Amino acid sequence: MKPDTLQSYGSTIRFLHWTMAACYLFMFATAIAWNIDENLKFLINPHKAVGILLLILSVWRVGRGIRQHKNRPTNTAVTKLGHWAMYALMLAVPAAGIARQIGNGGEIHGTLAFSLLFLSLGHIGMVAYHHIKGESVLPRMLGKS
Numbered sequence: 001m002k003p004d005t006l007q008s009y010g011s012t013i014r015f016l017h018w019t020m021a022a023c024y025l026f027m028f029a030t031a032i033a034w035n036i037d038e039n040l041k042f043l044i045n046p047h048k049a050v051g052i053l054l055l056i057l058s059v060w061r062v063g064r065g066i067r068q069h070k071n072r073p074t075n076t077a078v079t080k081l082g083h084w085a086m087y088a089l090m091l092a093v094p095a096a097g098i099a100r101q102i103g104n105g106g107e108i109h110g111t112l113a114f115s116l117l118f119l120s121l122g123h124i125g126m127v128a129y130h131h132i133k134g135e136s137v138l139p140r141m142l143g144k145s
């Protein structure tokens with residue numbers, strides 16, 4: 001198990017980052033699918049199950065982010081702000097999903113979810129930009145630096 005360092009993210013956070021990225025892809029794919037085709041509404045069950053798993057993993061990830069914040073690769077203030085905004089939404093989106101399910105003020109679930117989607121697309125864009133500029137941050141998240 002590699003710990004977090006100032007040069008690279010450790011094994012735990014790398015596991016969480018990539019597992020959760022795959023789960024978010026699933027969440028948006030299911031929501032978009034049932035919005036296009038009513039017959040796919042049954043996808044709402046795995047949507048809820050994976051969403052609850054994401055909530056649990058987010059508590060773990062954000063908790064670790066708070067404890068380890070002095071021991072993570074260095075970033076600009078803007079990048080840090082972007083990462084913390086994603087952390088906040090990772091908690092708020094499934095919480096609002098549960099609220100919507102129990103019929104209690106969760107109307108904002110879709111709006112928050114699409115905000116998270118746009119932030120992550122911006123995030124992926126920035127990662128690609130740094131990569132093309134020849135100052136890639138990818139090795140940090142692949143355990144290679």
Ligand code: HEM
Pocket residue numbers: 024027028031032044047048049050051052054055090093094095097098100101109110111113114
């Ligand atoms: C991070 C996790 C999640 C993401 C990214 C996500 C994303 C989405 C998106 C994009 C939509 C479509 C927007 C809309 O219809 O307004 C949606 C709808 C919905 N989600 Fe989630 N969701 C997550 C977690 C959850 C959880 C944990 C639950 C409940 C336990 C949930 C329940 C629902 C419900 C009930 C709908 C509306 C379904 C309908 O159209 O009737 N979601 N979600």
Ligand code: HEM
Pocket residue numbers: 013017020021024061065073075079083084086087116120123124127137138139140141
């Ligand atoms: C193909 C998709 C993705 C790629 C290539 C990617 C790449 C990366 C890289 C290289 C870093 C380290 C950046 C640095 O040190 O400045 C990082 C960190 C991070 N990424 Fe991603 N990412 C992807 C998807 C996502 C998604 C979907 C989310 C959230 C929904 C996300 C949220 C984060 C967060 C919050 C961090 C900060 C550290 C952490 O807690 O993991 N990423 N990502």
